[in-house]
Amino acid sequence: MSQKRQEIIKIAAxxxxxxxxxxxxxxxILEAAAIGKGQFYHYFSSKHELGLEVLDYFxxxxxxxxxxxxxxxKKSPEAKINEMLQWVLENHTSKQARCGCIFGNIALELSEHDPAFSKKVREVFDKWIDKLSIVLEEMARGKEGSSCVEVAQGVVALIEGGIMIMKNKQDIKVLEDILTLARRMIATS
Amino acid sequence: MSQKRQEIIKIAAxxxxxxxxxxxxxxxILEAAAIGKGQFYHYFSSKHELGLEVLDYFxxxxxxxxxxxxxxxKKSPEAKINEMLQWVLENHTSKQARCGCIFGNIALELSEHDPAFSKKVREVFDKWIDKLSIVLEEMARGKEGSSCVEVAQGVVALIEGGIMIMKNKQDIKVLEDILTLARRMIATS
Amino acid sequence: MSQKRQEIIKIAAxxxxxxxxxxxxxxxILEAAAIGKGQFYHYFSSKHELGLEVLDYFxxxxxxxxxxxxxxxKKSPEAKINEMLQWVLENHTSKQARCGCIFGNIALELSEHDPAFSKKVREVFDKWIDKLSIVLEEMARGKEGSSCVEVAQGVVALIEGGIMIMKNKQDIKVLEDILTLARRMIATS
Amino acid sequence: MSQKRQEIIKIAAxxxxxxxxxxxxxxxILEAAAIGKGQFYHYFSSKHELGLEVLDYFxxxxxxxxxxxxxxxKKSPEAKINEMLQWVLENHTSKQARCGCIFGNIALELSEHDPAFSKKVREVFDKWIDKLSIVLEEMARGKEGSSCVEVAQGVVALIEGGIMIMKNKQDIKVLEDILTLARRMIATS
DNA sequence: GATGAATGAGCGTTCATTCAT
DNA sequence: CATGAATGAACGCTCATTCAT
Structure with missing residues (x-):
């Protein structure tokens, strides 16, 4: 993969x-990457293709x-959950609550009329829920409770909804509160 | 308010x-409403104004x-919660999981660059969380637990995130599962 | 002539x-006159017709x-010249040098593509030059000098050009200086 | 500067x-230049920008x-005046008295609502009056008379007003007569 | 590989005028 | 007489994409 191509993707991202x-x-994008139209269309067939690559990049x-x-x-499930939630918080704190979740943004902006974007986002959510569900399974060994897949889906939904409200309010505290609830949701599942 | 104007808002909505x-x-919009450009601008000063009216309509x-x-x-808090969640489910079932939440959609599509839209959406979320929080307060009398406002915010986030995933997957079942979790989140708060 | 019609002309003017x-x-115009479209088109067949009426009004x-x-x-030619120049100055002083000469404005704005406007403006200039020329004739009895018509035309041109520069500079002093020169032009003709 | 850009300016001018x-x-403009919209906006950011460039061109x-x-x-002041007046006459003769003075036209068409155009026109008139005034000064050494700046302003006003009337009458003779008066105005100042 | 000139369909908007009531 | 809803051609402008060099 050309280095210039990667650079363009990163800048566009x-x-x-x-x-x-x-x-x-x-x-x-051309301005930020300091390239001409010809170079862009040498690396990408369309803006659409770049968009999909950007999604891949994220x-x-x-x-x-x-x-x-x-x-x-290899850590304990509890630690893994903790670190994941911490990652989410830090990610949005560093962006000052301004960007929202790129997958959620794309999901709502383009899902409707662009199946390619929609599919990619679906895969992200699916895989996230799947991985998270496995971790919940580890935690739940021997315990009764809801299906881990459904709880995992709930945690992802809660985080995505929380990010949405956080972005709309431009207030990182919303996300902090939501993550606390996510912890409890997992604990009581 | 003119009837035609209302009709345009509804069609645009x-x-x-x-x-x-x-x-x-x-x-x-002109095609769907079977009107000409001039007529549109007779009723609205801009597409932007129409957009705000559509948000008001919803x-x-x-x-x-x-x-x-x-x-x-005047019903019991439990009944109110139940009916609210039921309303959400029915609303999206009737639209076959296709539309997502109009407020969430607008929040992510326009919040960033349009303060007017952003403000209206923020007010919707704020009022929803506020009203829901009052109901949770009724239920919680005498009991220990998290702050009702934070739980209400979590429920709204969970629902919004759930609708986002439901729309992306085009599967109403996602929302059903999410609403079950919302019930539990309230019960265990 | 309807009174309402006159009122519309005055407001439009x-x-x-x-x-x-x-x-x-x-x-x-409709807003300023507080009338509806129907009423306007009852009195005038088009904006163009109103424009011509406005020119007539001026x-x-x-x-x-x-x-x-x-x-x-019946006054002396000297007094008549004096009063005319005084009238010009007062007219533009009261409008704070902001409007320019309506005939000059229309001449340049519409003459090219609208013969009707052009003709009316031409008549105004012709009649002004003509009347002024007669006054100059009275003054010149027995004296040598340029043709009075040409001097009259020059005085009108000087005034119109002066008003143009005055408007562009938004400075009434320009016109004062120009009128002084007009006086001299007449005196030395 | 691109050659095509210059060509567009000239055609638009x-x-x-x-x-x-x-x-x-x-x-x-697009039709006359035989270009498409995209090409135009490749060279100019707006019609307004083109307008200012056209003014610069003139x-x-x-x-x-x-x-x-x-x-x-380096010629004598008398020759300079003569040549200037001659230039004005030839300029308008070649255009068959049809166009008027571009600076005067813009002054009246746009001065009011467009400060950028207004400023440029003001600078043209100012510089013209200034240069002419210096020439008049050369001529006037040792003689009594009006302030040269005011006379210069009068000459410019006379020419501008004369062009206006010439255009309105579509008759180059008007301008010839006016230029004769301009000569006398200078001589008797 | 790389440039940037050129394309053109489509956008939101304006506004004098017409027409049903 | 009067209203104001309706028309529609035209406007300045955007922008992803193509193409000659």
Whole structure:
């Protein structure tokens, strides 16, 4: 994979994360990347393709850091949950509650009319719920309770909804409170 | 208020709910309402103004049916919670899990660059959390537990996140499961 | 002539004088006159017709006050010239150098593509030059000098050009200086 | 500067000179230049920007040919005046008295509502009066008379007013007569 | 590989005028 | 007489994409 191509993806990712896909114009990307139109269309067949690559880029980070790095580690399930929630909080704290979740944003912005984006986002949520569900399973050994998949889905939904409200209020405290509830949801499941 | 104006708002509301604000072109609205450009601008000063009216339109329904009709009724808090969750489920079932929550959609689509939309959405969430929190207070009399406001916020986040995932998966079952968790979140708070 | 019609002309005249013909929208006129579209089109067949009436309205004032009231009076030619120049200065002083000459404005704004406007403006200038020329003739009895018509035309041109520069600079002093030169131009002709 | 850009400016200049700024539609320019909308907006950010460039284009010609080429030359003041007046006459003769003065036209069409245009026109008039005043000063050494600046302003006003009347009458003779008066105004100052 | 000039369908908006009541 | 809803052509402008060099 060309290095320039990766650089373009990274630059576009930052723009799309903070401004949204439609609202990030190709000219914004070209300017930020300091390249011409010809170079862009040499690396990508369309803005749409770049968008999918950007989604992949975010997915790779999320997969490496959270799904693999945290949820698939050798630590105790409790520690894994803790670290995941901590990761979420830190991620949005560093962006000052401004960006929202890129997957949720894309889900709502483009899912409806673009099956390719929709599919990718669905895979992210599915995999997240799946991995989380396995961790919950570890915790739940021998205990009664709801289906771990459903709880995992609930935790993801709670986090996504929390991020949405946090972004709308521009207040990181919303997310902190939500994560506390996520902990309890897991504990009482 | 003119009847035609109301009709345009209603038609636009349906389009915006299912396609999003930016992706609903003025020409879509004109075609659906069978009117000309001039007539549109006779009733509205801009697409933006229409968008705000559409948000008001949804808020009025939500306020009348849920915030006032259900959460402010004389029934038991348990019944009110039940009816609210039921309303949410029915609302999205009737739309076949296709639209998502109009407030959440707008929140993510426009919050960032349009303060007017952002403010209206914030008010909806705030009022919903506030009313729900009062109901939770009624239920919690004498009991220990988390702050009702935070739990209410969590319930709203859970529902919003659940609707987002439901829409992305195009599967109403997601929402059913999420609402079950919402019940438990309230019960164990 | 209907009184309402006259009222509309007067209101439109004020708007057109200060904002120009094209830049005065029909809706501005309707609002200022507090009438509906139907009433307007009852009295006038088009904006264009109103424009011509407005030009007539200004011409009537100019004719009554200057061409007849001053230039055709029984006073000495010197007094008549003096009063005419004084009238010009007072007219623009009261409007704070903001409007320019309505005839000059229309001449430049519409002459090119609208023969009807062009013709009316031409008549105003012709009649002004003509009347002024007669006064100059009275003064010149027995003296040598340029043709009075040409001097009259020069005085009118000087005044119009002076008003143009005055408006552009938004400075009434320009006009004062110009009128001094007009006096000398007449004296030395 | 791109050659195409210059070509567009030149074509637009001819249209705007003869039809006015507002009355020259973008589509007229595109058609005359045989280009598409996209190309236009590749070179200019707006019609407004083009308008200012067109004004600059005319100013450069005027500055090079008249302000510098004639008024700042080493010839006698009398010759300079003569050549300037001759330039004005030839300029309008070649355009068959149809266009008027572009600076005067813009002054009256846009001065009021567009400060950028107004400022540029003001600078043209100021510089013209200034340069002319210096020439008049040369002529006046040792003689009594009015302030040269005021006379210069009067000459410019006379010319501008004369062009206006010439355009309205579509008759170059008006301008010839006016220029004769301008000569006398200078001689008797 | 790389440039940026060129394309053109589509956007939201304006506004004089017409027409049903 | 009067209303104001309705029309629709035209406007300036956007922007992803294509193409000649």
């Amino acid at each position: 930052a723009l799309i994360e903070s401004k949204g896909y439609e609202n990030t114009k190709l000219s914004d 997915y790779e980070i999320f997969d490496r850091e959270v799904l693999e790095g945290i949820l698939s580690s | 349906a389009l915006i709910e299912s396609k999003g604000y930016e992706n609903t072109k003025l020409s879509d 808020y009025e329904i939500f306020d009348r049916e849920v915030l006032e009709g259900i959460l402010s009724s | 004020a708007l057109i004088e200060s904002k120009g013909y094209e830049n005065t929208k029909l809706s501005d 011409y009537e004032i100019f004719d009554r006050e200057v061409l007849e009231g001053i230039l055709s009076s | 001819a249209l705007i000179e003869s039809k006015g700024y507002e009355n020259t539609k973008l589509s007229d 100013y450069e010609i005027f500055d090079r040919e008249v302000l510098e080429g004639i008024l700042s030359s």
